[in-house]
Amino acid sequence: MKGATGTAGRVGFLVMSTWMATVGLARAQTPPPPAAPPEPPPGWSGSVGFGLALNRGNTATTNLNLSFEATDDPKTGSVWKFKELYLRGDNNGKVAVDRLLLEGRNERTLTKRVYAFGQLQFLEDQFKQIDYLFAPSVGIGYKLVTAPMTTLSVDGGVGIKWEKNPGLDRRTSPVFTGSDKFEHKLSTTAAITQASNALWKADDFGDALYTFTAGVAAALTTRTQLKVELLDTYATRPPTITVKSNDVALLTALVYKFQE
Numbered sequence: 001m002k003g004a005t006g007t008a009g010r011v012g013f014l015v016m017s018t019w020m021a022t023v024g025l026a027r028a029q030t031p032p033p034p035a036a037p038p039e040p041p042p043g044w045s046g047s048v049g050f051g052l053a054l055n056r057g058n059t060a061t062t063n064l065n066l067s068f069e070a071t072d073d074p075k076t077g078s079v080w081k082f083k084e085l086y087l088r089g090d091n092n093g094k095v096a097v098d099r100l101l102l103e104g105r106n107e108r109t110l111t112k113r114v115y116a117f118g119q120l121q122f123l124e125d126q127f128k129q130i131d132y133l134f135a136p137s138v139g140i141g142y143k144l145v146t147a148p149m150t151t152l153s154v155d156g157g158v159g160i161k162w163e164k165n166p167g168l169d170r171r172t173s174p175v176f177t178g179s180d181k182f183e184h185k186l187s188t189t190a191a192i193t194q195a196s197n198a199l200w201k202a203d204d205f206g207d208a209l210y211t212f213t214a215g216v217a218a219a220l221t222t223r224t225q226l227k228v229e230l231l232d233t234y235a236t237r238p239p240t241i242t243v244k245s246n247d248v249a250l251l252t253a254l255v256y257k258f259q260e
Contacts (some may be wrong), residue, residue, distance in 0.1 A: 035045035046082075047068035049227060063097070064088045065251045073137025077109035082200035085231075087249060097249070098126035113143040121199075123209075128247065129239045131164040133209075135199060139176045149177060154180045161199065165239040174202035193229075210234040217255065225255045 008171045019077045049067035068084040078212045082104050089097030105119035116138070123133040139157020182194040194214045201207040215229030238245055 017112065028207055042198075044070055044072050045257075045259045047255045047257045049253035049255040051251055053252070060092050061096075064086075064091045065249075065253055067253060067255075079107045079109075081105045081107070087251075092118065095126065099128075100124045105139070113146070115141045115143070115155075117141055119157075119204050125233075128233070128235060128242070128245050129165050131166060133161065133162040133163045135175060135177075137175065139177060149185045150183070152180070152182045154178075158202075161201070168239065176200045176202055176205075190217065192216045206236060209238045211235075215251075220254075227251075227253050227255050229253075 004077075012120070014126075024235070029164065046069045047067075051064070051065040053061070053063040055061040064087070066084075066086045068082075070082045072080040083102070085099075085101045087097050087099040089095070100123070102122040105117060107115045107117045109115050117140075118138045119136070121133075121135045123130060130198065137157045137159025139155055141153055141155030143153045144150070145152040155178070159175050159177060161173045161175045162170060165175075177199055179197040183191055184193075185191045192215070197211045199209045210233070212232040212234075213229055215227055217225045217227040219225045229249060229251045233247045235243075235245050
């Protein structure tokens with residue numbers, strides 16, 4: 001009887017040990033729960049703007065402006081930016097303003113503040129007598145200010161300019177470029193902006209085209225805002241003496257912002 005009890009105890013101990021080892025092994029072999037998939041990189045973001053001013057009475061004027069901006073920043077150190085601006089104005093049935101600006105740009109991060117860029121600029125301006133101006137360039141930029149509410153960057157580069165004016169042959173010139181971009185958020189719904197761009201002829205800095213913008217934008221809803229912007233374009237040497245060097249436009253537009 002005593003031997004049977006001892007045998008039963010040993011059998012029970014063996015069964016219990018085997019069960020515990022099996023459970024432990026099963027737990028050790030159970031794969032961990034899958035990790036949460038990484039968040040997809042942000043897609044395209046930007047804005048589309050439309051402005052219209054009409055005057056009827058002693059004079060009949062119509063002024064139209066269309067704008068488009070888009071940015072693709074996948075957080076990989078390479079950012080694509082595209083910009084378009086079209087201005088059209090009629091005064092008593094005659095065209096008074098006809099201007100198209102297109103720009104494509106890629107910025108690649110080199111350090112926390114330094115970046116390299118390559119860009120293509122296109123300009124068509126009937127009243128500056130520019131049939132077309134096409135200027136690809138490359139260069140280096142530096143972020144002077146990167147605060148949460150304020151950003152400021154400057155850059156410079158080299159490139160080539162092809163320009164065609166009415167009645168003149170196309171001209172090809174090496175160029176230097178320079179630009180800056182500033183933004184300060186007044187609040188979560190309002191901001192002021194400023195940007196400038198210069199295109200200098202490499203063998204004659206007195207022959208240049210300057211563009212300056214300054215504006216303020218205020219949100220109307222989460223997707224829309226009202227924007228007022230001053231645009232100044234200055235050519236030091238217009239194609240003919242009948243063309244004025246300076247053109248200034250005040251633009252008001254309703255802007256819709258999009259985000260993928």
